[in-house]
Amino acid sequence: MHHYRIPLRFRLLFSVITALSLVSLHCSGGINMFSTETDAQLGKQMDDQIRRNPQEYPIFRGNPAIRQYLQDMTNTIIRSEHVQYRGIFPYIVEVIHDDNTINAFCTPGGYIYVYTGLMKAVDNEATLAGVMGHEIAHAERRHGTSRMTKAYGLQILLQVALGQNPSQLATIGANLFSGLALLKNSRMDEEEADAYSFKYLQSTPWYPGAIKFFFEKVMAASGRAPQGSQSTLSAISSSVERLLSTHPLPQDRIDATNRRIAEANLPPPSETNLRSVPYRRIRQLLP
Numbered sequence: 001m002h003h004y005r006i007p008l009r010f011r012l013l014f015s016v017i018t019a020l021s022l023v024s025l026h027c028s029g030g031i032n033m034f035s036t037e038t039d040a041q042l043g044k045q046m047d048d049q050i051r052r053n054p055q056e057y058p059i060f061r062g063n064p065a066i067r068q069y070l071q072d073m074t075n076t077i078i079r080s081e082h083v084q085y086r087g088i089f090p091y092i093v094e095v096i097h098d099d100n101t102i103n104a105f106c107t108p109g110g111y112i113y114v115y116t117g118l119m120k121a122v123d124n125e126a127t128l129a130g131v132m133g134h135e136i137a138h139a140e141r142r143h144g145t146s147r148m149t150k151a152y153g154l155q156i157l158l159q160v161a162l163g164q165n166p167s168q169l170a171t172i173g174a175n176l177f178s179g180l181a182l183l184k185n186s187r188m189d190e191e192e193a194d195a196y197s198f199k200y201l202q203s204t205p206w207y208p209g210a211i212k213f214f215f216e217k218v219m220a221a222s223g224r225a226p227q228g229s230q231s232t233l234s235a236i237s238s239s240v241e242r243l244l245s246t247h248p249l250p251q252d253r254i255d256a257t258n259r260r261i262a263e264a265n266l267p268p269p270s271e272t273n274l275r276s277v278p279y280r281r282i283r284q285l286l287p
């Protein structure tokens with residue numbers, strides 16, 4: 001009895017294809033060739049790079065209660081039953097001292113960064129929690145490594161499998177860190193992150209629809225500031241433009257949030273679940 005031996009490189013290729021089909025079965029957001037552990041490792045490496053670049057990412061060195069407040073908020077949100085990777089992703093928050101940037105972002109594997117500009121722009125805890133839920137959703141839905149999978153494609157996987165380019169994975173890693181280009185989410189990713197944020201917040205003390213107040217603010221600020229103006233609003237308007245360039249239109253996101261509020265039969269928000277008074281005390285700690 002003799003049997004045909006499949007060469008090693010083809011066996012590797014088959015195992016990659018098998019792994020790919022398994023991954024695609026388990027991930028509704030498209031194929032992702034990375035493991036969740038890799039997401040966490042990539043996030044750690046990006047976090048190191050961010051901390052080594054204070055010019056671009058000045059870490060807030062003021063009252064540590066601010067960072068802790070955001071960390072506590074995050075810890076509450078990730079207790080949601082809809083959060084899958086809380087044991088694998090660290091979900092660590094850091095504050096970036098930049099009042100002109102009304103934004104937050106998250107690496108793969110859940111390293112979250114909040115700009116002081118965002119904290120000053122929102123009026124209550126629930127709105128900030130909505131944004132935090134949105135960032136957590138980018139990590140949970142693995143938007144970063146899904147996009148990387150699309151960008152590098154099957155071709156790279158095959159090259160790696162066939163042993164033509166064994167250093168390719170290292171190259172992917174190196175490209176990932178230059179410029180953090182990966183952080184630009186697609187419109188679909190943004191919409192999905194809004195939808196998941198709403199789900200997460202339903203098991204928290206915060207009104208799940210409050211992220212719409214953030215979008216309303218963005219719209220008001222962009223509408224008020226005249227083009228090319230050097231007024232006091234120009235700083236706000238330029239950071240709003242940056243945010244709008246990577247995010248879907250705020251009106252669409254307000255409409256989608258209102259649909260979710262109606263579907264969930266939520267009563268109108270109150271101070272109990274918006275928490276604007278306790279939030280004012282936190283905001284006063286900012287310089």
Ligand SMILES: [Zn+2]
Nearest residue numbers: 134185190193
């Ligand atoms: Zn986003």
